[in-house]
Amino acid sequence: MTVEVLGSTASVGDYLQLLKPRVMSLVVFTAFVGLTLAPGTVHPWVGAVAILCILIGAGAAGALNMWYDADIDALMARTALRPVPRGRVKPGEALAFGLFLAGTSVFMLGTLVNWTAAALLAFTIFFYVAIYTMWLKRLTVQNIVIGGAAGAFPPMIGWSAVTGSLDLASLTLFLVIFVWTPPHFWALSLYRTGDYARAGVPMLPVVAGTEETRRQILIYSVVMLPVSVLPALAGVAGWLYAGSALILSAVFLALAHAVRRDHDGQNANRAAKRLFTYSLFYLFALFLVLLIERGFRIAPFAPLADLLR
């Protein structure tokens, strides 16, 4: 027997899927590292509340992204099973859910922690939804380059939850994620070109071709080498991080070089997949080393930190 469906048919699990749990995990981790590295102290409970607010804010951005992108998500194999294109959650429900969570997370962070962090969280959600999702994603080949900033803000939000300010030192953490984002997504798009072309999303391989994409990945990988060391130069990290960043970035560069070299047949896809998988490990490892340094109280360098003051 079937029924006329009047109300919502979504399960709690469908709503949780709207929050993009995997993206949330990376956001929370980098925000936590920012919070840990910031000078000064914060009560552990207040720190946990700040992380929870950032988690909810990231989920809100994910839900609003899924609301707006339902039409193109339905056309791509990777995203076709998301709750909205699948019909489990109505677009209006996803919009209301996302807006409510966005408002709640910003309000909670502002009242319970501080308003600098709350303003930065609000700006991050706005940037991801309005600037990236609604505007740049379907308009320009530089979508992921500029839009990547949204994913790079969380460590700065965590930092400002402690300090109540925006510091140049925390900007170095932002830069690491900002420069990492384009090669990470371009590696994915190299073996998902058909998906993006079908959906009409102007990703680099679709617009400029795979050869140009491979060249750009290599260029960004070269830039990442010095950028990844910046936190150490700015006095946020120490020798263990500096050494790890150099080695991890050198491996990234080698894999990017392999992507540029192997541009035909099976090897091409394999090289792109390897770089994509490694890029996830790379960012996780960099931030984990920062955490380990803080845990073992390894003193940060301070050559640039003195100049920044």
Place this chain on the structure above:
Amino acid sequence: MTGEPERAGLQPEEQERRRRGRSIAIALALAAMAVLFFITTIVRLGGNVADRAF
């Protein structure tokens, strides 16, 4: 949207089950938020309330 057949084929028991699940989740989230605000207020005030002059 591509999922209309999935909506139309939903059994009433299943729809009721999902509605109850959503209601419980909302209730738990609201209760957690109230507790969160309460504990955070106490933590932020610290001993300042007990120490104030009468």
